[in-house]
Every structure is written in C-alpha cells, then in structure tokens.
Amino acid sequence: MDGLVLDWFRAHARDLPWRRPGTTPWGVLVSEFMLQQTPVARVEPIWLDWMTRWPTPSAFAAASRADVLRAWGKLGYPRRALRLHAAAAVIATEHGDAVPSDVDALEALPGVGSYTARAVLAFGYGRRAPVVDTNVRRVVARAVHGAGDAGPARTRADLADVDALLPDDDATAAVVSAGLMELGAVVCTARAPRCGDCPVIAVCAWQAAGRPAYDGPRKPAQGFAGTDRQVRGRLLDVLRAATDPVERAALDAAWSDAAQRDRCLHSLLVDGLAEQHDDGRFALPA
Template structure:
C-alpha cells in the first residue's frame, strides 16, 4: 500500500470519527486555534476544553490578552500545568499586538519567532488556521509513522532528520490536503494508535502497518524516561504558585511557608518563579502575580 493510500484512508477515517472540538469549528479564529495549541502542549484534550472556552471568551483577540496583566493570564491558566505557557502566550499576544497589527501572523518564520512557539506549534497554527502545507510532527504523528512505516512501537525521544524525511514522504502536495492529513494523522494517534493500548481493530491502515504485520513487537529502544513528581521542585513551584493564584492580594512569606514547609527548597523555587517572571516581589515579605 503506497503512502497516498494511507493518507486517503486516514483522512476518510477522520471525516467519520473526529472528535467535535471547538477549536476545529468553522468559526474558530486563528487566535482561538493558537490558544488551543498552547494549552494542548503536554496537556490532554479533555482538560483543555473548559479553560479554553473561558479564555477565548474573556480574551477574544491577541490584543485583548496583551492589554490584560500577565498575572491574570497566569491566574486564568488555573491547573493546566506548566504555567510558563500562560506567560509565553501573553508575551506572544503582546508581540502580535505590537508587531503584527493585532493579527496572528501567517508566515511560519513570524510564528516561530513568537515566545512559546516552537516547530510543532508554528506548523500547527499555519496548517490548522491558515491551511498551509507544513510538517506537523507531534507525538501522535510520530508514533503513527514509527509504527506504520518503521515497525517500531514508539518513536525516538527526539525527532531525527531521517524521521522528518520520512514524514515528508507522507505529506500531500496540495496545501489543503496536507492540512487534512496533519489533523487526521494526529487524531488517529490520539484515538486509535495510542501509546498504551492501541486499538488496531479500529485502525483504517492496519493492512499497511509494519508494526501490526510483525505482531506489534514491544519497544526495544532506550528506556523511556519517567518523570517523577513527589518532592520535586516542580511540585514545590506548583504549590507556591497555587497560593498566588488563589489570592487577589499579595501573599506573605507565611502563606508560602504553609504551602511548602521545607525552607531551602521553598526559597529556591520561589527564586526560580521570580526569575521566570511568574511571581514578582510586592514589598516586604510580600509576593504577587505579575502586572
């Protein structure tokens, strides 16, 4: 089975099985799509729905967000995780307001220059919002291709040149078709060709899948790095920032001590939050979200 057949089958599958996600609606603006892409970085779809709806209602344009205090963006981020994304989204909105006439830029290089926009997110915005032809290589697409074309259960930790070359072979020539393939292959990875328990019986391309043909061999590459969380600085930062988010006024050192008793780690994490711009000093032993 050739690549164009794989593309055709996956796109047809998508037309029937795609989830109804608000940022995919016809009236979704590039900004709404951009917000969804920031929130979806390392965060599951079902957890993004609610915050996304609130966010785009409150800040329907990049300028609306840019005109708000950065701390409000951090507060509205809630418990989505990786709150630096909220800050970068605010910074990106500011850049769009100041340098792009308030409109999300169409050019891939302009997109890449925005804070928090890397190769994946730039390609995703250009593809989903502006229907351009780009390689949208997220973890889902990488897994689909590693199985279908390489017979491997998982892709390597970071994309290689060879992997990109392979992915380009699947990318249709016509931009609209390429955009459909991008979203469809991502959806297949999210719903069927999943990391944990793939549903091969529901897959439209098992007959083209090397991994399936070889009996779904287990991952034999380098051990996948676990993350760990308890007691880490990430947990500490999260606990401190949660205190900040829950208060409309500056919080005290005592408030932070209550949230994380261990002093040296608390101090280190508070300093890192300040360095990141997520927290700012607000007077003697007082701390607040940024203005």
C-alpha cells in the same frame, strides 16, 4: 495511507472546540500552547473561557500577567502562559493583530517552536505543513517503519517522514495532518494500541512485522508528587487565590520542606511568575 487517514478522521474525529468552523488562527495558537503536556479534558473549558475573554492577540496582550496566570488555572507549566502573553504582544504590535501565516515569522514568536508553527499553519490557515508531535511520530514509526515506537526525536527526518505522507492539496493535507495526530492520540496509543480499530492496519508495517516490541532508548517517566513542579504549583495557588500581596508566612504554610520551598519560590521569582514587593510581601506579577 493518506486517504485512509482522511476518511477515518472525517468519520471519527473528536468534536473539539478549536477544530470547529470559525476558529481563528489565534484560537488555534492558544489551543496549541495549552495542549502541550496537558490533557484535552483540562484544556477545553479554559480555552473556551479565554476565547470569550480574549478573542484577539491585542485583547490578551492588554491583560495583566496576574490575570493571565489566574486564568491559566491548573493547566500546569505556567511559563507557557507568560510566553503566550509575550507572543500576543508581538503579534499585536508587529503583525497587525493577525497571527503570522509563515513558518519563519511564527517561529520568531516567543514560545513558538517547529511543531507549534506548523500546527498553526495547518489548523489555523488550512495549509500543507508537516505537523510532528509525539503521537504523529509513533504512527509513522509503526505504520511506515515497522518499529514499536519512534525513539528520540530527529527533527529533519521526522518532518521529511510526515511531509512524504501528505497530499499536495493544502486543504486536504491540513485534514490529514489532523487525522495523523488524532490517530496517534486515540487509536495508535503508546501502551495499548487499538489495532482492530485502526484505518491503516492493512498497510501498517508494524503489523506486517508481527508488532515487534520497541527496544530503543526511552524517555524516563516524570513523576509529580513531591517534585519542585508540585511545590511551585502550591505556591502559585496561594498567590492566585489572594486579592492582595501575601506575607511570607502564607507561602511557608503551603509546603513543609523549607529548603525545597525556598528553592521553588526563588525559581518563581526568576521565571517572572511571582514578584516580591518592597515591603517583603509576595504577589503574582503585575
């Protein structure tokens, strides 16, 4: 199966900027933070801008949190930006401004978990590492186990499943890891898989079983309209657009439900995404 994925990826991989030759492990780490729950099309222009402005961890660590949050724009889940900022500071001060190249050191960085650590190893350093995201889990569930979807995450078992698919050679394994992710993202999709375009259809256990429907537990779909996420985003929009601290009235105008607005403003303050000055005005963190 790995050879089929390898050949297909080399012929059909999307031209994404963080995959291009010359991308540093730092560039890969930034892309992985940005791509969490965010579509590629939204990430690409912001990633390109960040690589120009902050080509190294130390350059990024020297930026203010306010500049970081403004540059994050509408990517969503802005706490990711602050975690990346904190990780950059650790890389700059404790790792000689070089992103670590082993799993333990990577997982010790703020905001870096099992997936991100292995993605940096594979895509930043060209190492053999089982990279497991939702797309990869779906490909493995179907092609290897004959199930319609993967169900709840099983970290050890998922890593073992993917590890078993990787060739021994570091460089080839890294490309196969990227290919498995790509296959799940553009062909073996959750709702409308394009099986006729799949390079592993001949060895796919799900196809052989007649493509049985998935009947296990599902993660509930997350809405957006009217949620606290939307309100927090509206409040942050006000702060990002202001060059100076704003009065409370400017935030009040951003959302009509006072109780929800107050709750969300409080959560932004607790999360370090906003701060209140002594005069009562609000701003992005310094």
